[in-house]
Amino acid sequence: MKNMDDLRNLFLQALQQETDYLKQRLPSHLFAIINGYLQGGGKRLRPCLLLMCAQAVGGDVEKALPAAVAVEEFHTWTLIHDDVIDHDDFRRGNPTGHILGSHLGKEAWKLSDTVAADYGVSAAILAGDSLQARATEKLFDLNDFLRDTIFSLVFNMTGRLTQDLLAGEQLDVEMSHMSWDDITDETVLKMIDGKTGALLKYCAEAGAALGLDTPIEDCKTALQLGQFALNCGIAFQLQDDILGIYGEEAKLGKPIGSDIREGKRTLLACRSFDTLSTENAALLRSILGRADITQNDITTVRNLMNGKPLESVQNDAESYVQTALSCLEMALAPSPCRDALHDFAMKMTKRVM
């Protein structure tokens, strides 16, 4: 059995070949933007999960590598467009696509700041578009599988996966304009389902479908592992939102307080409003979404969310992990590969970065 590090290394080799290919094929600025994300590190959760699921059902992980590259590319195009939409300038310490694009525009044509910023956004939109299509095309590199299997992967990627993910993204944008009073737990969870859950579900389904060389729809194991991954994804996001308030800057690689500054709609914030006194709720409302927060404000938010709200979200995250583990046990008989997926699920709420 290959462990997660082995799988990540296999993936990174395949990714290197892919970036060599993209460098030849794409306009240089679009390639630079894409490459900045693909080489920018990250946990590679999605390709690893796909390969772990392929292995767990007895498949050959090397043959499934094109799909691992495809899901990382898919994840990446959504990040590039997401960063444009959120006006984020950095990701994992690197400039985001539109920022890198604006630098490249300045270098190439001595553009003013305003024109360069506009060029950067254009280039990032086109880079994301290009990578969206490439992620699908990449699935056709899966040579050793039945046509019906590949068909199912392509169909589900362009259908359910993309539409669910974008519906989640759109809901996220819409929620940012809604007042806290109009935001329910259900809305937040629906957003997480799409924005984070849909792709992890797809990764598990695709991995299992490839491992068994059968279409996703016809493969109970793939669907069960999909539910496993979806629940892991929700737990992951709930933990992410907790770390956005209580995490340490050095470990996360993004400034603490940015979720507070953006007034990010999280389950943790919703639960806080549910339990706080009118006075404290007003205080929290006055801090969330303010651009000029101080260290004191961060401490205030941490205190307001502490206790019941924090505990209830932590409990929820744990119970999503438990649901994930039940799905896993239904999907697979005990094996070292299943244990590896068990560990994967456990990490969702234990991680500090």
Next chain:
Amino acid sequence: MKNMDDLRNLFLQALQQETDYLKQRLPSHLFAIINGYLQGGGKRLRPCLLLMCAQAVGGDVEKALPAAVAVEEFHTWTLIHDDVIDHDDFRRGNPTGHILGSHLGKEAWKLSDTVAADYGVSAAILAGDSLQARATEKLFDLNDFLRDTIFSLVFNMTGRLTQDLLAGEQLDVEMSHMSWDDITDETVLKMIDGKTGALLKYCAEAGAALGLDTPIEDCKTALQLGQFALNCGIAFQLQDDILGIYGEEAKLGKPIGSDIREGKRTLLACRSFDTLSTENAALLRSILGRADITQNDITTVRNLMNGKPLESVQNDAESYVQTALSCLEMALAPSPCRDALHDFAMKMTKRVM
């Protein structure tokens, strides 16, 4: 034989079914943006060309309708993102995606102008992304064809078509920042090849491949009709650029002078710089790309481009039509369907809108 109006009507019925479906499936703002384009009229050149080619090789056009819808959707997502990139507020007299999005944001959450504009851009990016994926997924509705045929259509759409088109779009953006001295005929033609030619080529190839139920790559007729359509596309764009200077506002549905105001990099402009005196070239350079042009400036540009530059581009457009017709004659034996495609090519340079 079904004529172009018959085919357009068949297409419009299929499109109506598709928009009914999208309305159910998509977040309401994303649907509204997409629907504004899909229902916004237009010549429907691309789906008609696809169906004409399917018919010309003896295929059943009704069975090919999902592909006709797919190429119109494909065209539409590129327009939505293009309008964001070009900051265009209207298309065919209707508000573009980001403008409609900003209105919807104001309506829903009483956003300020600035925040609404930002929301509109976000929604237009996501609407385009959604439609890009849907265009590919739509090809899986082609039920009456061999798997290899559908495979080829999906592979070519996500591969060559998208990458060529986006490379053309990126080149267009890059050229807008380059000085006129650095822009050659070859660069302009490469841009047109990608931005306009690639999709028309795909439409002809896909139509013929479906009509003969065979993969594009294995189908000489499809490839020849692809060359026919590519050459039509270049002629179309050259004529479009001529109309951008000499056309009548009422017929075009876009303000005359917008190409001048944007300093659009066209073959006509390049040829003008090639032939003008230093003094006149400086005059032309001073007008192209200026936001505050007058009716006098438009007349000046028209005069400067008249004569040799205009004639040379008109001649080029005609010779692309002639090349298209040669490809057509190689591809197909004489028939009423071939005559219809002949007429299609002839319209490229005869049109006034």
